[in-house]
Amino acid sequence: MEGKEASTQEEVKEASMQDEELCKATREGDCGKVKELIESGADVTYFDSDGFTPLMHAAKQGHCEVVECLLNTGAPWNALNPSGSCAGDFAMEAGHQDTFDLLLNAGLQAELVLGRIAIREKGNCSSDYLEQRVLYSEDRLMDEEGKGVMMAWEKPLMEAHARAVCGGGEGGHILNVGFGMGLVDTAIQKYKPASHTIIEAHPDVYARMQATGWGDKHNVKIIFGRWQDVLPQLESYDGIFFDTYGEYYEDMKEFHQYLPKLLKGEGIYSFFNGLCADNAFFHVVYCQLVALELANIGYATQFIPLPVKDCLEEKTWEGIRRKYWQLDTYYLPVCQASSE
Structure with missing residues (x-):
């Protein structure tokens, strides 16, 4: 049993390192490395120690090709960091228009297709x-x-x-x-x-x-x-x-x-x-x-x-x-x- 647990811990550690590598590659805009890591099983929904996802890192740096790759492989456009900001907020704040447009289109498509509509009125209203x-x-x-x-x-x-x-x-x-x-x-x-x-x-x-x-x-x-x-x-x-x-x-x-x-x-x-x-x-x-x-x-x-x-x-x-x-x-x- 101890050997099994040790093996599991090693696998978790290895996966975590891979996810951290993915965040690093998205920050650097290395699209080839990003694709390679994703194919190897890196988690596009991963939150690093700063509360950032790979998509947030790519959006903040304006790496448009990386953002597109992440979105196409299931990275959530609407994930929030601990401060309540999403990838689109970071692209908007940094003035990365192309990246912003990509994320905006992804959000629109998701909402039109899936219909995940937020509460319209002044927030979490009671139904009664x-x-x-x-x-x-x-x-x-x-x-x-x-x-x-x-x-x-x-x-x-x-x-x-x-x-x-x-x-x-x-x-x-x-x-x-x-x-x-x-x-x-x-x-x-x-x-x-x-x-x-x-x-x-x-x-x-x-x-x-x-x-x-x-x-x-x-x-x-x-x-x-x-x-x-x-x-x-x-x-x-x-x-x-x-x-x-x-x-x-x-x-x-x-x-x-x-x-x-x-x-x-x-x-x-x-x-x-x-x-x-x-x-x-x-x-x-x-x-x-x-x-x-x-x-x-x-x-x-x-x-x-x-x-x-x-x-x-x-x-x-x-x-x-x-x-x-x-x-x-x-x-x-x-x-x-x-x-x-």
Whole structure:
């Protein structure tokens, strides 16, 4: 038995040395050596003592051919080091555009084929959100688990969304899905819409809307319920904004299937872009993914960069269980029917 154990330990040690050699070869950009080691059984999913995979090393150095080789042999494009960075982050930070493009394409292909969709909304939402109590304070709306549903720092973003879906002008017919703190709806009202329809599914939020006079506004129509259940009550609109909580990317994707019926020909659609907002590279992947999926139903999407770093201080998140936004730039989506 002792001989067997010693033999096993030697094999483990030898495999570890081989994996370390693979990391060294990827750092140096030695594609021939990389292929040789992989054929010999080196592990492309290996994490070295610094928490780096071979793909991370190659991406950081911009070794495009090595990156392609690793991806083709099953290296995970979305593996994270202990600091929460992936190979795409390292390529992006170092300005290696060709390597970045390779990794971006790998991410898109994986998500399109396998459909491993991340939670869209503000992070790890409870599926029974509508049955929870919510808590309003001056600068935030939280669920009963202490997660942020909406916060005051989003106000400039919501004003930009309102300007987009209202086309910068007055008199349109506007639909908003998800009231929250009413930030986007308050901004929409400044454009004096001919009609302003708001769908809200949470009973506490709906009660607050009524208590604060939203039901008394002459141009506002409140529809209480899940958007999936109230579709027959909807008309067609010049502008639509979508920002629900407690739903997944697949729910938003389902909503997009109704855009051709809900959005007028020259209308503008936008949504809260919280896609993978804790990782810069994943965020880019999912922005491209949603743009591709909207293109498939006839909509062209552009993303307008809005700096948000100055809006966020450490104290912003005091009392919030999880930061649902960790990036310096917000990419505001503006979607319209494609002219092609």
